[in-house]
Amino acid sequence: MLQLSADQCRHLRSLAHHLNPVVMIGSNGLTESVMREIAINLDAHELIKIRVLGDDREARVQYMEQICVELEACPVQHLGKLLLIFRPSNTDKPKILLPKQKKVAK
Numbered sequence: 001m002l003q004l005s006a007d008q009c010r011h012l013r014s015l016a017h018h019l020n021p022v023v024m025i026g027s028n029g030l031t032e033s034v035m036r037e038i039a040i041n042l043d044a045h046e047l048i049k050i051r052v053l054g055d056d057r058e059a060r061v062q063y064m065e066q067i068c069v070e071l072e073a074c075p076v077q078h079l080g081k082l083l084l085i086f087r088p089s090n091t092d093k094p095k096i097l098l099p100k101q102k103k104v105a106k
């Protein structure tokens with residue numbers, strides 16, 4: 001799973017501010033069709049918001065982890081019932097350019 005720096009997460013959060021959720025996870029949880037829809041939207045947009053219906057915070061944390069592991073995506077933010085997920089495009093022309101990670105001196 002790709003790791004994002006704090007600067008990269010901040011950049012992605014600023015880009016996602018105006019986005020509407022493109023996928024909703026309902027009472028049936030992460031079904032195969034929901035995962036397929038998330039994958040399709042990640043391919044199309046790279047950065048997506050997912051709305052989770054229900055009040056179980058632990059379930060939302062598990063959903064985010066499962067999505068990121070199975071779809072090789074990056075968790076950006078979990079805010080209330082919204083999950084923000086990023087997966088860079090595997091094409092030659094990414095839609096979103098991330099800030100470069102700063103080198104850490106040892």
